[in-house]
Amino acid sequence: MFEDRREAGRKLAAALAKLNLRDPVALALPRGGVPVAAEVAGVLAAPLDLVIVRKVGVPGNAELAAAAIVDGEPPDIVLNREVIEACRLSDDSLAALVARERPELARRRAVYLGNRRPVPVAGKTAILIDDGAATGTSMKVAIRALKRRSVAAVVAALPVAxxxxxxxLRREADVVVCLSSPAHFHALGDFYHDFGQLSDADVLAAMKAAGHPRAKPGS
Structure with a gap:
């Protein structure tokens, strides 16, 4: 059991520090991964940034993902070929679905980071961090996108999964650090004493506390 996300982050940071990772960058999956990653960034003296993943659902079933968009410059599109073929989506239909989700991806980055440019990851060790995972789908998508960005290595870091x-995740990332892999996993919140839902304001506070305030317009 972890007391809260910050305690989980401190314990995760201690495990990661033992690896002596070269040029680490802490990358959080918001919202839950942000307070965890903020603790990791502090201990490792690493830059902190976000990796925002937006699911691209098929027509009539938003939960069935034909693809996902991972923010960046430019954003990466990771396709789910099995779903695309099963739903017989044409290239034009898929492009339209992706285009529909792009504004929300941009909105979320603007809310969390203003106009601050993403932290460069080329040649760095990208540590992708969340507060835990059930299926790990978002993290797998993010790993694939990061590998296209010329990172030296991708480390998937989780308190519990x-x-x-x-x-x-071991089939996707170069290294996986997971503090706990329980035999019985019902819900992520079962492994935290305090697992309250985080707001956008909570994300902003965690980023500011880690020394990464939102960039102001024109800055």
Whole structure:
């Protein structure tokens, strides 16, 4: 059990510090990963940034993802070929679905980071951090996108996840650090005493506390 996300972050940071990672960059999956990653960034003296993933659902079923967009310059599009083929989506239909989700991706980055440019990751060790994972889908998508950005290595870092999810992530990331892989995993919140829902304001506060305030317009 972790007391809260910050305690989980401190414990995760201690485990990561033992790896002596070269040129680390802490990358949080918002919202839950931000307070965890802020603790990691502080201990490792690493820059902190966000990796925002937006699911691209098929027509009539927003939960069935044909693709995902990962923010960046430019954003990366990761396709789910099995879903695309099963739903018989044409290239034009898929492009329209992706275009529909792009504004929300941009909105979220603007809310969290203003106009601050993403932290460069080329040649760095990208540490992708969340507060835990059930299936790890968002983290797998983000890992694939980061590998296209010429990173030296991708480290997936989690306080807790099922063993099967950890195994899946090991097939995607160069290194996986997971503090706990319980045999019985029902819900992520079961492993935290305090697992309250985080607001955008909570994300902004965590970023500011880590020394990364939103850039102001024109700055």
């Amino acid at each position: 099922p063993a099967a999810t950890v195994d899946d």
